[in-house]
Amino acid sequence: MSAFVLALVVGALFALGTFLLLRRDLIRVVWGLAIVSQAANVYLLAMGGIELGGFETVPILAGHGEGVPETTDPVVQALVLTAIVIGFGMTAFALVLSYRVYEEHDTLDASELGDRE
């Protein structure tokens, strides 16, 4: 059941992020990027198995012997921490960049930025 809810949430987040990414307003695009990367993080966390488990459900324990305690998967949590930090830095950079777009072009509308290559 919780797996189903989690799948729904991840799907909804990706849908929302994609929708925002396709907007003309650059701030919404940055929101979209942030939401997509957060959705990827939730997905990544779910990939370790969402319930306490032993060797048969926790990926890193699979195939490494049977005598291990019940635990959540520690690896995905370490991965997600790294991904969150990277995503945070990238979002901050994208926000600063959109501010610079506003300073230089007096608009945040992507379609008004012109097509100069």
Add this chain to the structure above:
Amino acid sequence: MALQTLSPGAESTLVIAPMLIVLVAAVGTLLLGTRPRARAGVSLAGGAAYLVAVAAIDWYVVLAPDAPGAATYQVGGLPAPFGITLVADGLSAFMLTMVGVIGVASLVFSIRVLPELDRRSYYFPLFHFLALGVTGAFLTGDLFNLFVWFEVMLMVSYIFVAYYGGPQHTRAAFWYVALNLLASAVFLLGVGGIYATTGTLNMADLARRLAAPAAYGIDPGPVVGLLGLLLSVFAIKAGLVPFQFWIPTAYRAAPPPITALLAGATKKVGIYAIIRLSFTVFADAQIGVDLAIPAVGTILAGDSPLAFIGAVLFVMGTASILVGGLGAVGRDSLEGVLAYSSIGQVGFIAVPVAIAATTTVPDVRHIAIVAALVYALNHALAKGMLFLAVGAVRTATGTSRLADLGGLASRSPPLAGAFFIGSLALVGIPPLSGFFGKFLVFDAAAQAGSMSVLVLLLAGSLLTIAYVTRAWNRSFWGQRTPAVDDAVTDPVQVAVLLALAVTIVAVGIGFEPIYRFADAAATAALDTDGYIDAVDPNQTVSGADGGNVDAGAGAGEGGGGGETGMGTEPETEPGTGTINTSNGGDTP
């Protein structure tokens, strides 16, 4: 020349040396703040040390008569597959050498082209961080770590594209950032899925598990789709059609020495990742599912996902050759021509990789990988040099628009000569490096027996001749324009260009050792067992036995969190971090 063997363990240290050197150079230049001369000095010293370290890896790990072929460094002393493993084998060493040469040339060039820009910003630290990301991506043996190095590389390239671009390029920079952030999320999806499917992120461990899925109790079916996700991410980095659209604007926005590095080095990271994952990691995978599309037929039969990768890459590669070639013919600036040209040239690298993936003959696969690597080397040298030449033209004349240029050949013969040699290398005239690249690619296509591929490659080569001739005629021959009349070339920049031109000629004339190196790199790329053996000597594909050897060490990471909640006595043995596997888990 020190030819004696290194002491045991020294090779392992050698593996991490290039990364440490660029890191020290990056931090050093950062600390030096507003002293441009000291910064330039530290940068150059770092570049030289990098070349020495890479040459040492080349010799002691790959090329020496008694070289081991691969060396590893376990970061933090954690054993594979639980820690991050750095692996320097033939393929990594080849790529590092390529990046080292073009990187140092572009570094020397930068010192003359950007003096006042560096004073306002952090050009040299960023340059070294870019090199750090590229180096890390080539050396890492861990899938998630590869993601991290990609991000290091990308973060820096965002700044180069956005900061140095100016107002007219801010929009391009924004879309470049947005595209790559999206690609990073897709990369994470692929990595997460592969982890959930196989239970490991270590590339060697991954290869071992995929080759014998039943022994590890995993169902590797989803891996094909996940590999498709990763392939699209790498194709974005390499700029293959249909992911080529960011290249022209981003290459124009970045300063010329960085564009040389983007085309010469970061593009090759995409190619490297495709080769490494497809051949070293996934080649022996036993997928055990058939994929069929109605009206197309079976696209994947049985075991290896290589057939699927090969088909996709083939379409991407040929489309890149045509789109890049046709696009380059119509551009109105030198950068535009070269940017589209590099889309086409990456197609020439992707097509032999696709041939290698689809063929079942080991010899053809080998020669195709060699062809891709030699072509990549030629592209890094020639295209890198041409982008630097455009930088020199811009320094001299203030423009790179074809309409404003003309008669440069009479104004600065050395600059024109360097550009000419670079152009000929792109076209593939003997005895330059490009000739062997093109020759091997055609040879691989002929050996694979594919007539249509040969025709497409030929069409691409003709397009190359067309756009190179056009760029040359418009900017170097003809009437001198006012901008060219007032041109003053920078002697150091021209010297760098000439040095690269000599390198291109030397690679062509003394091709035999280069071929041996590329041959060793291709062997390493295809030698899954050797790779696994280097990373984790206890187990190879043939010796897969469920992986119980390392069970305790892996559980030790998770045990710390789990044991307190479970009320059992601490299972972690002091000091070692391993779990006594006989009494864990069963206690209620």
